[in-house]
Amino acid sequence: MRTTRSFDLAGILARRLAGVTGARARVRRRPEGGGYRVEVPLGCSGEAAHRELLAVLAGADRFGHRSCAGAQLIWAEVDDRPGAGTGGRTDGRGDGGPEQAGRDQESEERGP
Template sequence: MRGTEAELPRAAAFELAVRLAGVTGTRSRVVPAPDGSYRVEAPLPEGLAGDAQCGVLELLREADRFGHRARAFGQVVWAELDRYGSDRPDGAPRAGGPDSREPAHRALRPPAHR
């Protein structure tokens, strides 16, 4: 049985969080936004193996937008899932997907050391 329109992005966000946690070995979190979209954040452990990094990138490409932040406590990847997901009424391509201007492999570039 399909969920309501409001439940679909929520379910997708939690599924993505579980899958990111499985690849990274860390605890992901899901943050709802007032517009009905969801943000998934997952910390990246130091020394994450190359095949795991590729797995993270493949998962992030499923989102409408994704990125990476370097924080004092470590690195975090994030993904945002819009209310409409891949069935957006405007037909716009997903950001970070094949039509993105930024190659996906740049999302996990380590911060420059100074």
């Protein structure tokens, strides 16, 4: 079976999201194609857990939150294209790790 970079990144996001939330993550091919969506029930609380969750989500091209039948779900998408899973960056800096989230936060606080 052939794998793609986006599929591999979706698997990494799924493992990291499961580690933070303590719930099983589900990876699916997006119905319209062009990438993968990872969904996981939100099962973490507290500021530290939320910061870690945001650090993981920074590695996705898009992410969000939704409610479904009373459950809170977090989702993240990775596109099939160059730079996928870099948070939209093409400079290779968007690996989504906690150290990246800190750099992003610092750059936003400092401004241009």
